[in-house]
Amino acid sequence: MTVHTKHPIAAPPAAPVRETTGHLLLRGWCIFVLAAGLAGTAWLLAFGTAVSAGVAVGTALVSVVLWIVLRPAVQWRRLPWFAVGYVLLAIASLLWSAWPAATGLTLVLLVSTSVQAMFVGAVLTWRELVRALASALKWVLGLSILFELWVSLVWGGPILPRFVRPEGKVADPIVLWSRDNLFDGGRIQGIFGNANSLAYVSLLAVTVFAILVAARAPRRTLLWGWIALGVFLFVRAGSATAYLSAALSVVVLVTVVLMRTTRRAGERSKFYIAYAVVAVGGLTALWLLRDQIFGLLGRSSDLTGREGIWEQVIARAGERPVLGWGFSTPWVPSDPAFDGWIVDHGVTVMQAHNMWLDVSLQLGIVGVVFLALTYLAFVWRGWFFAVDRPRWDLVSDRPYSPLTLLPTLVAAQLLVQGIAESSPLLAWGWLLLVLLAFKIKQSPLIGRGPSEERLAGERGEHLGAARP
Numbered sequence: 001m002t003v004h005t006k007h008p009i010a011a012p013p014a015a016p017v018r019e020t021t022g023h024l025l026l027r028g029w030c031i032f033v034l035a036a037g038l039a040g041t042a043w044l045l046a047f048g049t050a051v052s053a054g055v056a057v058g059t060a061l062v063s064v065v066l067w068i069v070l071r072p073a074v075q076w077r078r079l080p081w082f083a084v085g086y087v088l089l090a091i092a093s094l095l096w097s098a099w100p101a102a103t104g105l106t107l108v109l110l111v112s113t114s115v116q117a118m119f120v121g122a123v124l125t126w127r128e129l130v131r132a133l134a135s136a137l138k139w140v141l142g143l144s145i146l147f148e149l150w151v152s153l154v155w156g157g158p159i160l161p162r163f164v165r166p167e168g169k170v171a172d173p174i175v176l177w178s179r180d181n182l183f184d185g186g187r188i189q190g191i192f193g194n195a196n197s198l199a200y201v202s203l204l205a206v207t208v209f210a211i212l213v214a215a216r217a218p219r220r221t222l223l224w225g226w227i228a229l230g231v232f233l234f235v236r237a238g239s240a241t242a243y244l245s246a247a248l249s250v251v252v253l254v255t256v257v258l259m260r261t262t263r264r265a266g267e268r269s270k271f272y273i274a275y276a277v278v279a280v281g282g283l284t285a286l287w288l289l290r291d292q293i294f295g296l297l298g299r300s301s302d303l304t305g306r307e308g309i310w311e312q313v314i315a316r317a318g319e320r321p322v323l324g325w326g327f328s329t330p331w332v333p334s335d336p337a338f339d340g341w342i343v344d345h346g347v348t349v350m351q352a353h354n355m356w357l358d359v360s361l362q363l364g365i366v367g368v369v370f371l372a373l374t375y376l377a378f379v380w381r382g383w384f385f386a387v388d389r390p391r392w393d394l395v396s397d398r399p400y401s402p403l404t405l406l407p408t409l410v411a412a413q414l415l416v417q418g419i420a421e422s423s424p425l426l427a428w429g430w431l432l433l434v435l436l437a438f439k440i441k442q443s444p445l446i447g448r449g450p451s452e453e454r455l456a457g458e459r460g461e462h463l464g465a466a467r468p
Contacts (some may be wrong), residue, residue: 033119033120035139036055036059038137038201041197043055046163058108059112060112079118082374083114090327090362094107094326097325098325099338102338115428117433118434127403130212130406133208134205134208137208137230138226140205144233147191156214195239200228204413204428207413241416241420242417248393248413256405293369310352314353320364331348355422381441385407386408387409392445407436407440437454
């Protein structure tokens with residue numbers, strides 16, 4: 001008869017550690033928060049201003065309650081202080097704002113987005129964060145292609161916001177939510193109602209999915225399918241600046257890979273010099289050959305009329321150069337200060353189509369300095385997060401993690417996007433900037449630090465153990 005010895009040589013068998021139901025629900029909530037931020041104007045186009053505001057404020061309040069209840073480990077001295085300073089300056093602009101109603105309304109969006117970003121960074125580890133972002137991007141891309149299919153096959157024609165069918169031919173297609181271009185070769189807009197936004201999110205999705213493939217995440221065959229969908233939507237959106245953003249992302253990726261091949265101190269210098277030469281040469285060529293380049297991309301050299309908008313913004317910003325006219329991102333078209341000020345294709349413009357000019361108008365030179373320092377700190381930390389080998393003891397040959405590529409590639413994409421759009425200042429652009437800047441400062445090493453060293457339920461392993 002077999003008996004259990006009183007002197008076992010190993011621990012009794014036990015089931016692997018799994019995530020609790022509560023943590024699974026928490027991850028699900030974070031995916032919803034990220035997807036809601038990525039969807040951007042889709043909420044406004046589908047349900048109107050009241051519902052959009054309710055979603056933004058409601059989700060922020062839920063996240064604050066969860067933060068108070070869960071009390072995740074946060075090093076409060078290591079916040080992204082330049083980003084926090086920018087938010088505080090925007091709040092202070094209520095004192096001198098020329099459009100206080102618009103300032104108050106858009107400040108709710110800015111503060112709630114910033115809180116959501118730090119909440120997600122505080123309750124998720126790096127691995128969970130990248131997987132949650134991938135899940136959110138799958139929802140957004142999937143809904144975009146399903147929406148375009150529904151418009152073409154079921155609705156049968158262009159569609160206006162709030163699911164309204166246009167009566168006859170619209171005066172300008174810019175007012176349409178979808179132009180029903182899926183099967184006729186034209187630019188598609190997805191749930192965003194804007195082809196440029198669809199292109200930027202598709203590029204971000206391809207980046208995240210490719211990083212997960214490189215990290216040997218499970219179900220890689222499905223990830224390749226999502227990459228194919230992202231590339232299809234990116235190409236069909238046809239955004240000139242998104243193509244430039246993709247090109248810069250490739251340059252940054254190649255440079256990081258080259259940096260990772262160095263073994264001795266000083267070897268990186270030649271790569272930095274080569275990178276600077278390529279960057280300066282590329283920007284010079286882009287400026288001198290802008291007519292030909294944008295012509296090949298099907299755009300005018302003034303970025304489809306943006307130079308006219310920039311001229312008016314620069315003129316008005318020059319009247320209050322130090323502190324600006326007051327925060328309002330985006331511009332509120334119903335406010336008398338913006339209603340009819342700059343009109344493009346018969347529609348009141350809601351942004352300066354350049355984030356630096358937009359901040360100059362709203363918060364003056366002081367705001368531009370805060371934003372520049374925010375991006376400088378993010379780019380600096382994101383760069384060395386990607387190129388430095390993970391090390392916290394005497395072991396100096398730990399392998400690099402593909403996950404560390406995410407911040408520096410996102411920084412490159414946002415900076416290029418900010419040349420022709422103000423969207424990096426709100427919605428998912430600001431969300432990812434604050435989220436990744438916060439996460440790098442809290443956890444500069446994947447799997448190490450107070451916010452990382454806990455159980456990760458995907459594989460039943462402790463993140464503080466052997467894996468880097």
